[in-house]
Amino acid sequence: MIGWLRNIVNAVFSTAAALFVTIRYWVITYGERRRTFTEQFEYPELPLELPQRSRGFHRYDVESCIACNACARDCPAVCIYIDRKKVEGRKGFVATSFVVDYTKCLFCGICTEACPTSCIHMGSSYDLSCYSRDGCIVDFCRLPPEIATGEATLTPTAVAYSKSITQAVFNPIEETVENS
Numbered sequence: 001m002i003g004w005l006r007n008i009v010n011a012v013f014s015t016a017a018a019l020f021v022t023i024r025y026w027v028i029t030y031g032e033r034r035r036t037f038t039e040q041f042e043y044p045e046l047p048l049e050l051p052q053r054s055r056g057f058h059r060y061d062v063e064s065c066i067a068c069n070a071c072a073r074d075c076p077a078v079c080i081y082i083d084r085k086k087v088e089g090r091k092g093f094v095a096t097s098f099v100v101d102y103t104k105c106l107f108c109g110i111c112t113e114a115c116p117t118s119c120i121h122m123g124s125s126y127d128l129s130c131y132s133r134d135g136c137i138v139d140f141c142r143l144p145p146e147i148a149t150g151e152a153t154l155t156p157t158a159v160a161y162s163k164s165i166t167q168a169v170f171n172p173i174e175e176t177v178e179n180s
Contacts, residue, residue: 059150067093071111108166
């Protein structure tokens with residue numbers, strides 16, 4: 001009988017302690033010094049300042065890529081897809097499509113370490129808001145070169161525009177034919 005009463009007293013005291021913690025934080029929430037997230041950071045108008053080495057969306061240099069598939073092979077999330085073609089009269093391959101699926105990407109940076117030519121690196125932009133998952137699949141070969149290399153910001157508008165382009169923006173296969 002004493003054990004049963006001791007269990008009831010322990011249950012009441014542990015429940016009261018948990019409720020005290022909950023009520024204390026609930027009261028703190030309505031404090032005058034505490035502000036909401038948007039009041040503190042003003043996110044849409046003023047973007048958050050990220051630390052120097054933070055990892056954002058990838059930046060990709062189409063011209064220096066040799067399409068070796070090292071980044072796609074080493075990616076733990078398997079979110080990089082590369083299509084490549086053999087260039088006649090030249091050694092190696094050329095990437096015709098370099099797709100990163102940001103619905104799967106972990107932003108770990110392993111793909112940048114695996115690249116032998118350092119044509120892919122992590123950028124600092126982090127906002128790619130879209131209404132469908134299709135907007136999070138980016139083909140860097142169809143983006144304008146200034147956006148793909150990081151000189152301009154990767155935006156949902158640029159990604160949507162790149163979906164309507166059928167050929168790669170930079171096509172070295174045609175350039176070698178023209179120079180011959």
